[in-house]
Amino acid sequence: MNRFTPSVLASMILGGFIAHASAQETLKIGAVVTLSGAGASWGQAMKNAAELAADKVNAAGGLEVAGKKYKVQIVPYDDKYQAGEAVTVTNRLVFEDKVKYIIGPTGSAPILAVQPITEKNQVITSTLGFTDKALTADKLYSFRPVNTTMEFAEQQVNWIVKSLGVKKAGAMFPNDETGQVMARDLENAYTKAGSAMAAKEFYERDRVDFVPMLTKMISRGVDAIDINGSSPSTAGLIVKQAREMGFKGKIVRTGGPATSEIIGVAGKEAVEGMIVYAVLDPSLPSTRSYMDAYTAKYKTSVNGFSPPYFDFTNMLFEAMRRAGTVSDSQKVAAELEKIKDFDGVLGKLSWTGKSRYGIDHQLAVPFYLAEIKNGAEVTRARCTVLEGCK
Numbered sequence: 001m002n003r004f005t006p007s008v009l010a011s012m013i014l015g016g017f018i019a020h021a022s023a024q025e026t027l028k029i030g031a032v033v034t035l036s037g038a039g040a041s042w043g044q045a046m047k048n049a050a051e052l053a054a055d056k057v058n059a060a061g062g063l064e065v066a067g068k069k070y071k072v073q074i075v076p077y078d079d080k081y082q083a084g085e086a087v088t089v090t091n092r093l094v095f096e097d098k099v100k101y102i103i104g105p106t107g108s109a110p111i112l113a114v115q116p117i118t119e120k121n122q123v124i125t126s127t128l129g130f131t132d133k134a135l136t137a138d139k140l141y142s143f144r145p146v147n148t149t150m151e152f153a154e155q156q157v158n159w160i161v162k163s164l165g166v167k168k169a170g171a172m173f174p175n176d177e178t179g180q181v182m183a184r185d186l187e188n189a190y191t192k193a194g195s196a197m198a199a200k201e202f203y204e205r206d207r208v209d210f211v212p213m214l215t216k217m218i219s220r221g222v223d224a225i226d227i228n229g230s231s232p233s234t235a236g237l238i239v240k241q242a243r244e245m246g247f248k249g250k251i252v253r254t255g256g257p258a259t260s261e262i263i264g265v266a267g268k269e270a271v272e273g274m275i276v277y278a279v280l281d282p283s284l285p286s287t288r289s290y291m292d293a294y295t296a297k298y299k300t301s302v303n304g305f306s307p308p309y310f311d312f313t314n315m316l317f318e319a320m321r322r323a324g325t326v327s328d329s330q331k332v333a334a335e336l337e338k339i340k341d342f343d344g345v346l347g348k349l350s351w352t353g354k355s356r357y358g359i360d361h362q363l364a365v366p367f368y369l370a371e372i373k374n375g376a377e378v379t380r381a382r383c384t385v386l387e388g389c390k
Contacts, residue, residue: 024062024069024070024071025068025069025070025071026070026071026072026073027063027070027071027072027073027326028073028075028097028098028099029050029054029072029073029074029075029099029101029102029103029313029316030074030075030076030077030090030093030094030097030099030101030102030103031046031047031050031074031075031076031077031102031103031104032077032079032086032089032090032093032102032103032104032105032106032110032114032125033046033047033076033077033078033079033103033104033105033106034078034079034080034081034106034107035047035076035078035080036078036080037080037081037205037206038081038205038206038231038232038233038234039081039106039107039205039231041231041232041233041258041261041303042106042128042231042232042303042305043078043079043081043104043106044303045302045303045304045305045306045309046103046104046106046128046305046306046309047074047076047103048294048297048298048306049103049305049306049307049308049309049310049313050074050103050309050310050313051074052290052293052294052297052310053072053310053313053314053317054072054073054074054313055297056314057072057317058071058072063317063320063321063326064321065320065321065324065325065326066324066325070326072317074103075093075097075099077089077092077093079104079105079106079110081106081107081110081205082109082110083109083110083112083113084113085110086105086109086110086111086113086114087113087114087117090102090105090114090117090118091117093123094117094118094121094123099123100122100123100124100326100327100329100332101123101124101316101329101332102118102123102124102125102126103126103309103312103313104125104126104127104128105125105127105128105129106127106128106129107128107129107176107177107178108129108130108131108133108134108176108177108178108181109129109176109177109178110127110129111125111127111128111129111131111134111142112129112131112133112134112177115134115139115142118141118142119138119139119140119141119142122141122329122330122333123141123329124141124142124143124316124329124332124333124336125141125142125143126143126144126145126309126312126316127142127143127144128144128146128305129144129177129178130148130149130150130178130181130182130229130255131177131178131181132148132150132181132356132357133177135353135357135358135359135361135362136357136358136359137357137358137359139359139361140333140359141329141333142361143312143336143337143351143361143363144353144361144362144363145308145309145311145312145363145365146279146305146308146363146365147279147363147365147367147385148255148362149181149182149185149186149228149229149254149255150181150185150356151362151367151385152254152255152277152367152383152385153182153185153186153188153189153228153254153255154185154188154189154192154193155383155384155385155388155389156189156254156277156369156383156389157186157189157190157192157193157195157254158189158192158193158388158389159369159381159383159388159389160193160224160250160252160254160275160369161190161193161194161195162193163380163381164224164250164275165223166195166223166224166250166252167195167196167223168195168196168198168220168221168222168223168224169190169195169196169197169198169222169223169224169225169226169252170197170198170199170200170201170217170218170220170222170224170225170226171183171186171187171197171199171200171201171225171226171227171228172200172201172202172203172210172213172217172225172226172227172230172238173200173201173202173203173228173229173230174202174203174204174205174229174230174231174234175202175203175204175205176205178229179202179229180202182228182229182255183200183202183229186226186228186254187200198220198221198222199216199217199220199222201213201216201217203234205231205234207234208237209241210237210238210241210242211241211245214238214241214242214245214247215245218242218245218247222249223249223250224249224250224251224252225238225242225247225249225250225251225252226252226253226254227239227251227252227253228253228254228255229255230253231258232258232261232262232265233261233265235253235258235261235262235265236261236262236263236264236265236266237265237266239251239262239265239266239270239271239274240265240266240267240270243266243269243270250273250274250275251271251274251275252274252275252276253274253275253276253277254277255277257276257277257278257279257280257303257304257305258276258303258304259271259276259278259304259370259372259377260301260303261303262274263372263375268374268375271372271375272372272373272374273371273372273373274371274372275369275370275371275372275380276369276370276371276372276377277367277368277369278304278367278368278369278370278377278379279304279305279307279308279346279365279367279368280302280304280307280346280368281366281368281379281382284345284346284347286343286344286345286346286347287307287345287346289345290302290306290307290310290345294306307344307345307346308346308363308365310344310345311342311344311345311346311349311363312363314342314344315336315339315342315344315349316332316336318339318342319332319333319335319336319339320332320335322335322338323335337351337359337360337361339351346365346366347365347366349363349364349365350363350364351363351364352364352385364384364385366382366383366384367383367384368380368381368382368383369381369383369389
């Protein structure tokens with residue numbers, strides 16, 4: 001039911017929802033996302049996804065809840081991937097814009113910084129933060145629509161070690177909450193798969209020269225470099241510099257979709273043969289439909305973090321319909337976590353996570369491993385948390 005039919009897409013392009021707008025109330029949904037700096041492509045993808053979901057319901061005449069129709073307005077703010085800035089803009093959304101729903105924040109430090117505000121004021125968030133601290137049993141208004149390293153690392157690394165014969169891996173991580181958690185989970189995954197993380201390096205997110213770190217790593221004889229937690233632009237720099245130094249081993253990215261951005265920085269030749277985590281299966285009609293609609297509106301290819309936030313925003317709308325309210329976020333949160341087998345652009349979606357986080361606020365979605373061939377992702381394995389990668 002979330003596919004973009006030609007008529008809906010046409011009405012979005014033509015602004016067909018205008019005729020209904022004057023008779024509607026406005027439902028504001030905030031977006032605390034990274035729109036500048038190294039993580040901008042992720043934040044932009046999250047914001048664009050929410051806007052597309054809003055376009056869709058607005059084009060249909062508005063979001064109907066308890067017999068009343070609302071025009072949905074996305075109110076975005078740039079958190080600059082900084083915890084302090086995330087707190088500033090969240091305060092603005094909660095106390096000045098009076099929102100009860102937030103897309104984001106983008107990273108781990110920002111979500112941990114804003115949760116004292118959002119949880120106390122019953123504001124539903126949908127973080128991209130990969131830290132396990134983002135979801136706990138007492139955080140009733142925090143949801144996560146994307147898989148994290150904790151969900152996919154073990155399955156992916158097991159396939160990489162067994163299928164590619166990786167024996168000694170090196171890895172590079174940002175020196176923050178996100179990077180520390182990823183390093184822990186990834187090292188455990190390589191060890192469990194029978195390989196070893198022979199080297200790991202931590203860098204500040206604004207660093208651009210990785211040659212000294214790569215020199216140390218390559219000298220230890222690693223046959224693969226994993227850049228799991230690096231932002232798209234930083235990952236591109238690492239790949240480019242590693243190949244310029246003559247590194248011939250595998251480069252893998254077991255987290256964070258960013259292939260097009262990495263190619264843009266490193267070039268097609270440098271990334272040929274790179275193994276990447278992939279959120280999307282373009283052969284799914286629902287996914288292809290979303291990718292086409294995204295490209296039509298934003299004139300750029302879709303970032304893999306976008307579809308989960310489109311699906312989440314639609315699940316939020318569905319929870320409001322079931323709760324019969326847009327103002328009582330407690331009721332909406334209760335209905336949201338009950339949703340099962342939701343027909344999203346990524347497939348059938350349900351909530352999970354109680355065994356790991358104490359609460360079912362982690363979205364369970366399929367994922368993939370792909371190899372970059374001539375600038376495009378070619379699916380090598382299909383994966384789920386329960387069944388691994390095959």
